[in-house]
Amino acid sequence: MSGAQIILDPLVPLLVLGAAGVLxxxxxxxxxxxxxxxxxxxGLGAVALLAALANPSLQTEERDPLPDVALVVVDDTASNRIGPRAEQTEAALTHLSDRIGALDNTDLRIARVPDGARNEGTRLKTVLAEALSDIPRDRLSGVFAISDGQVHDPGTDVQMDAPFHLLxxxxxxxxDRRLIVRNAPAYAIxxxxxxLTLRVEDQGAVPASAGDTADLSYSINGxxxxxxxxxxxxxxxxxxxxDQGGMNVxxxxxxxAEGELTDRNNAAVVQINGLRDRLSVLLVSGEPNAGQRTWRNLLRSDPSVDLVHFTILRPPEKQDGVPVNELSLIAFPTRELFIDKIDEFDLIIFDRYKRRGILPNAYFDNIRRYVDQGGALLVVGGPELAGADSIWRSPLGQVFPAHxxxxxxxxxxxPQISDLGQRHPVTAGLERHAPGAEGEGPGWGRWYRQIELERDTGQVVMEGADGAPLLVxxxxxxxxxxxxxxxxxxLWDRGHEGGGPQLEMLRRLAHWMMGEPDxxxxxxxxxxxxxxxxxxxxxxxxxxxxxxxxDPEGAETVLELAQEEPGLYRATWEAPExxxxxxxxxxLDAVVALGPSAPREFEETIATREVLQPLVQATRGGVARIEDGLPDLRQVREGRAAAGRGWMGLTPREAYVTTDLRVAALLPGWAWLLLAAGFALGAWLREGRW
Incomplete structure (x- = not known):
């Protein structure tokens, strides 16, 4: 293949040559x-002179033709694998490969659209733009997209000079039927x-048998x-x-529904953080003691806690002759606290309390009922717990885990963490919070008093002197x-012998009793x-x-969990989708949502041409439904409609690469001057002699 053209290499600047031509x-x-x-x-003589100045040459090229390129973009995303779509896609790809392979001077390139790694949906235009960047524009003869048309990057700008077709x-x-969560709060009291606002929508060719209602099931934390x-x-x-604090699923x-495309978009998961409005805590101190400030500081430091604190300063047996009307004390509202409003408290703490005639046995029995029906009770024992007036000897002692x-x-x-305590979340890893955690020993100071207990039920998570139960x-x-x-x-709070993790221990203990999920x-x-x-x-x-x-498709995977620390096992798994x-x-059961429960691929599942129609129209391409039959391929000239009934077109580009280039002057300079002189002589003879 060769080509030739005339080129100019003026001997004078173009401005001078133009002025000479005008003259x-x-x-x-x-x-x-x-x-x-x-x-x-x-005039002919002037032309000969101008040609001599323009110095025309003949350029001859040796050209090797380049094949045209037909690009096929294959949608491999999840929505294009629903039902028979995967088989349709493979059949269309085989058909195009055979037809394009039968064309002379045309190569086939295939680009595949994968599932978005971050729930990005179908990025067909992005893949198309990347594929076009590797194809010379003067060789592209046509683009075919095999897809359901559900594309999620419509704003991506794609420029091409060849027809774009959608199969x-x-x-x-x-x-298809889908479930949509219109509105859901991030937290709740x-x-x-x-x-929550939900909506059920039907899409596509909905049959009459689908009905205008649907059956919905819902649960909280499974x-x-x-x-x-x-x-x-x-x-x-x-x-x-x-009714459960923390994250609720x-x-x-x-x-x-019978006949719907997929049930992947029939489920929705909403995560709502459950918050307690206010925690009501009743702290009853049997008498003033050094430990009550520790409890009071801990509970008052939490802004979500409403603390009611009573200290028995004047028990009934105290007779000092001071008139009651001269005392700046209030009477202990026993009936109001332990009968009328006991169920309003989330936690009751008895700190070194003993029976002294203030609370009759009927009140203690009501506290026992309060615990049995969901309440929380913490008993901090001093010497009173071991005496004859111990509250263990009241009806409340029936629910004590130790005597x-x-x-x-x-x-x-x-104080030592027991073997069971190493696994219990209240005391697990408590050593890490101790002031001397990096040194030898337990890392905290000593205590100097303990009431000996014998365990009946419950869990001993801390032990004291001689291995006796300390915290049950x-x-x-x-x-x-x-x-x-x-x-x-x-003593830990005061920093005795370096102190200890009293705040962390007591905080965990209080929150465990109030049912914190963590x-x-x-x-x-x-x-x-x-x-x-x-x-x-x-x-x-x-x-x-x-x-x-x-997984969402119903396939099961068994995970073996490895122990990271006592009582804590973990496994990490890369989910397929x-x-x-x-x-x-x-x-135990649990649920977790990776991304949305219904990925973006399944938000819209009905095949459509609307998203890609602007690109099809701009390039004079066409749309064909594979179900109706695969189109034939034709070659059409650039600028003409590239699709019709039963066929789609490719535009021949006739691209080439130049392998050899030769340049030769049309005439030598003296020949142009000789021609100009001849024409001038002829004009003189014509006008002067003949």
């Missing part, structure tokens, strides 16, 4: 105006109703599943009440009870970062069962 034109025009018969010979997957009778019949196409409000799921032996140990000892925790009915067999925690003994939780899932199992047992993870995952170890 020659004026002179020829003047000769014509005067009627000189040789005016045309004058649309899907079927004409496709329809425990015990108060919270309202428990107490409820069902409701909800309308389709209307916003609906659901009112729920959270609300799961909503529609029953699959005093009447022996008071008064010598120095270091127990669950009583629906409530919780803790027994601390020493009143010496204030301090539960047996928990199964999962957190997600991108598609990486971290499964955490806390237990008091020496080993844990493997956790079975069920985003969505809602269910976890179970046979005892």
């Amino acid at each position: 020659a034109l004026v002179m020829v025009g003047l000769a014509l105006w005067r009627g000189l018969p040789g005016w045309w010979l004058r 649309k997957t899907g079927e004409a009778d496709d329809w 425990l015990g108060e109703p919270v309202t 428990e107490d599943t409820r069902r409701a019949r909800v309308p389709v196409g209307e916003d609906m409000e659901i009112r729920l009440t959270l 609300l799961q909503f799921e529609l029953d699959p 005093p032996t009447s022996r008071v140990i008064e010598r120095g000892f270091w 925790l127990d669950r009583v009915g629906a409530g919780r009870l803790a027994l601390l067999a020493s009143d010496q925690a204030w 301090l539960e003994e047996e928990t199964l939780t999962a957190t997600a970062e991108g598609q990486r899932m971290t499964v955490t199992r806390r237990t008091l047992d020496d080993e844990v069962a493997p956790v079975t993870v069920t 985003i969505g809602l995952y269910r976890l179970s170890d046979g005892v």
Whole structure:
């Protein structure tokens, strides 16, 4: 293949050459105006002179033709794998490969659109732009996209000079039902109703049998599943009440409808942080003591705690002759606190309290009922706990996890975390909070008094002198009870022998008693970062069962958990896709959402041409539904319509690469001058002699 063209290499600047041309034109025009018969010979002579100055040359090229490039963009995202779409995509790709391969001088390139790594959806235009950047614009003859048309980067600008065609997957009778969370709060107050707005929508060719209602099931933290019949196409409000602090996982799921494309968008997960409005704590000190300030400072430092504190300064047996009307004290409102309003308290603390005729046995029995029905009681024992007037000898003693032996140990000892306490969240890792945690020994100071206990039930998480129980925790009915067999925690607060982690210990103890989820003994939780899932199992047992993870498609994966510290087991797993995952170890269940429960790929599942239609129209391309048959391919000239009934077009580009270049002058300079002289002589003879 070769080509030739004339090029100019002027001997004088173009401005001079242009001026000479204008002058020659004026002179020829003047000769014509005067009627000189040789005016045309004058013009030819001027042209010969100008040509000599322009120095024309003949450029000859040797060219090798380059093949045209046809680009096929294949949508491999999740929405294009629903139903028969994957088979349709492969059939269309095979068809295009065969047809393009049969064309002369045309190469095929394939670009694939993967699933978005961060729930980005179908980035077809982004992939197309990247593929076009590697193809010379003068070789691109056409682009074919095999997709359902659900593209999530419509704002991406794509420029091309070749026709763009869409081969649309899907079927004409496709329809789908999806669940949408319109509004959900990020947090809610425990015990108060919270309202969520949901909507059920049908898309596509909805059959009459689908109905105008749907069955919805929903649960909180995988428990107490409820069902409701909800309308389709209307916003609906659901009112729920959270009773568990911390992160609550609300799961909503529609029953699959017959014939719908997928049920991946039938579920939704909402995470709401449950907050306590105010925690009401009643602290009753039997008499002024050094430890009550420690408890008071701890509870008053928490802005979410409403503290009611009473100290018995004047017991009934005290007779000093001072008239009652001259005392600046208030009477202990026993009936109001322990009968009328006892259920309003989240936690009751008896600090070195003993029976002294203020609270009758009926009141203690009411406190026992309060604990059994879900309340929390903490007993901090001093010498009073071991005496004859100990509250253990009241009806309240029926729920004590240990009983005093009447022996008071008064010598120095270091509180120790028991083997069980190393796994219990109240005391696990407490050494790390001690002032001397990096040194030898327990890292904290000694206590000097302990009430000897014998355990009946419950869990001993701290031990004192001679290995006797120091801190015993127990669950009583629906409530919780803790027994601390020493009143010496204030020594740590005062920094005795370096002090100790009293604030951390007492804070954990108080929050465990009030049911904080982070301090539960047996928990199964999962957190997600991108598609990486971290499964955490806390237990008091020496080993844990493997956790079975069920992915959104129903496939199961078994994870073995490794122990990180006593009572704490973890496993990290890279999930294959985003969505809602269910976890179970046979005892505990949990759910976790990686990204949204319904990924962006499944928000809109009905195949469409609307998103890519502007690009198709701008390039004079076409759209064909694969279900109706695969189109034939034709070659059409640039600028003409590139699609019709049953066919799609490619534009031949006729690109080439130059392999050899030769340049030769049309005539030597003397030849141009000889021609100019000949024409001038002819004009003189024509006008002067003939």
